[in-house]
Amino acid sequence: MNEVVVHPDAETLAEAAAARLVTRIVDAQQARGVASVVLTGGRTGIDVLARLRKSPAHRAVDWSAVDVFWGDERFLPDGDGERNETQARQALLDHVELDPDRVHPMPSSDGRFGGDPDVAAAHYAEVLGALAGANEDTPVPRFDVVMLGVGEEGHTASLFPDTPYVRETAHPVVGVRQCPKPPPERISLTLPAVRAASEVWLMTTGAGKTEAVARALSGADPVEIPAAGARGRDRTLWLLDREAAAGL
Numbered sequence: 109m110n111e112v113v114v115h116p117d118a119e120t121l122a123e124a125a126a127a128r129l130v131t132r133i134v135d136a137q138q139a140r141g142v143a144s145v146v147l148t149g150g151r152t153g154i155d156v157l158a159r160l161r162k163s164p165a166h167r168a169v170d171w172s173a174v175d176v177f178w179g180d181e182r183f184l185p186d187g188d189g190e191r192n193e194t195q196a197r198q199a200l201l202d203h204v205e206l207d208p209d210r211v212h213p214m215p216s217s218d219g220r221f222g223g224d225p226d227v228a229a230a231h232y233a234e235v236l237g238a239l240a241g242a243n244e245d246t247p248v249p250r251f252d253v254v255m256l257g258v259g260e261e262g263h264t265a266s267l268f269p270d271t272p273y274v275r276e277t278a279h280p281v282v283g284v285r286q287c288p289k290p291p292p293e294r295i296s297l298t299l300p301a302v303r304a305a306s307e308v309w310l311m312t313t314g315a316g317k318t319e320a321v322a323r324a325l326s327g328a329d330p331v332e333i334p335a336a337g338a339r340g341r342d343r344t345l346w347l348l349d350r351e352a353a354a355g356l
């Protein structure tokens with residue numbers, strides 16, 4: 109079942125989501141000693157990280173015991189300012205005491221896999237598979253939380269409507285080509301990999317997202333509105349501002 113929380117505006121949403129993330133991580137660490145978090149790119153996702161950095165509450169987290177993954181990546185050279193990894197590092201990751209061995213960025217286009225996003229995606233699938241543990245359904249870890257954005261046309265991660273990638277069920281990670289939103293090559297978790305998570309949080313703001321949110325929450329086919337197919341095993345939480353929620 110989808111849970112929906114509507115905040116007055118984008119700033120309040122980002123502050124509240126940052127606080128929620130601290131609680132989720134601390135609770136997971138209390139229960140298991142470690143927490144696993146999947147980050148998203150996009151305005152809201154990066155703003156959440158930036159606000160978390162500024163909040164004294166981030167000191168409640170043992171950052172050395174957080175596994176960090178990404179839900180999608182723009183397949184660009186290492187350090188490119190458009191990479192979700194670069195933005196997340198600037199916003200938060202470079203400012204907390206993470207264990208570098210627990211930070212798992214998706215490969216860059218100038219890395220050891222060359223410029224082929226399929227090869228890079230297969231490598232990321234191997235990384236996830238090696239950490240999957242006893243997760244039997246899907247060869248990825250049972251993430252404590254997957255954070256996702258939602259695009260105007262309903263995309264989530266880098267799964268765009270009516271593409272082979274949103275239909276993918278055999279692989280947890282795909283190389284995306286001819287993406288309608290630049291850059292054209294990306295890497296993305298697939299919907300089955302997202303659904304292995306305990307909690308999935310879809311975070312979006314603004315009037316441009318109203319229609320996609322309304323369609324996703326009224327049971328659209330995920331092939332048409334990929335965000336409709338993102339669900340957590342234990343919880344699916346939509347964090348919206350008033351504008352994005354206006355069509356509900």
Ligand SMILES: O=C1O[C@H](COP(=O)(O)O)[C@@H](O)[C@H](O)[C@H]1O
Pocket residue numbers: 148149150151152153180181182192256257258259260264265266289312
């Ligand atoms: O390109 C991307 O866009 C989506 C949505 O971003 P937003 O700025 O409209 O919130 C994001 O979820 C994804 O991670 C990113 O690669």
